[in-house]
């Protein structure tokens with residue numbers, strides 16, 4: 001990507017993550033599906049972004065392409081100056097279900113990505129790192145517990161630790177807290193924000209909750225119905241750390257209204273005309 005000098009003659013810093021005109025076509029059972037259309041955006045290091053949009057608009061498809069689990073039909077993805085063409089050590093991913101292995105303890109589940117990549121000896125050496133992550137996630141005392149002994153929120157926190165154990169710079173989360181009750185979800189959002197800011201991690205969250213998107217994000221990308229395009233970028237200029245009482249503030253609710261309008265009025269106007 002060419003970096004043009006700005007007015008002052010300086011070359012602007014390269015974005016940490018950039019997607020450039022990403023398209024994804026699936027073969028489809030009956031006909032081809034154009035799931036993502038010319039998706040382009042950039043994020044700076046340390047920013048949290050959300051992708052919101054109607055069911056089936058291509059949010060997970062975009063996330064999976066960034067994760068290297070799916071190849072784009074066209075377009076390029078760059079992370080920290082290198083082109084991503086497959087799964088990358090610098091990228092951690094987490095899905096709605098914690099998918100912990102039921103026969104492994106919390107510690108051994110957290111260490112699994114290291115064991116898979118680098119073997120059992122490397123996982124053993126990383127035991128202290130796993131322990132401190134488990135502690136940070138409020139699971140002290142459950143290091144040797146099996147997943148069946150954890151609540152849904154605790155299992156999801158263990159999955160957060162597993163995502164972080166390789167110390168990724170970019171975190172990708174697909175509906176991470178969607179299966180949790182509202183109270184636990186709110187706690188997880190506060191916790192997740194704390195982890196991101198402590199590690200200066202960059203994150204992209206797919207969510208169906210407009211409130212969650214506003215709460216977590218520096219920028220919200222609204223996607224149009226299929227073929228999914230980024231129809232609007234909304235920068236969330238609320239102070240950090242975000243706190244649960246902020247959700248009742250008028251500034252917070254103005255953002256919620258704006259995103260709601262983009263999703264339910266603008267997108268539908270665009271569809272019908």
Ligand SMILES: Nc1ncnc2c1ncn2[C@@H]1O[C@H](COP(=O)(O)OP(=O)(O)OP(=O)(O)O)[C@@H](O)[C@H]1O
Nearest residue numbers: 026027028033035054055056057058059060061062
């Ligand atoms: N492997 C696949 N083969 C064919 N079509 C697919 C495949 N995966 C997804 N699709 C289609 O691509 C479109 C986008 O799917 P995707 O899962 O990315 O949407 P989404 O916005 O994440 O949906 P949801 O919010 O319901 O999870 C949908 O029409 C879906 O049916």
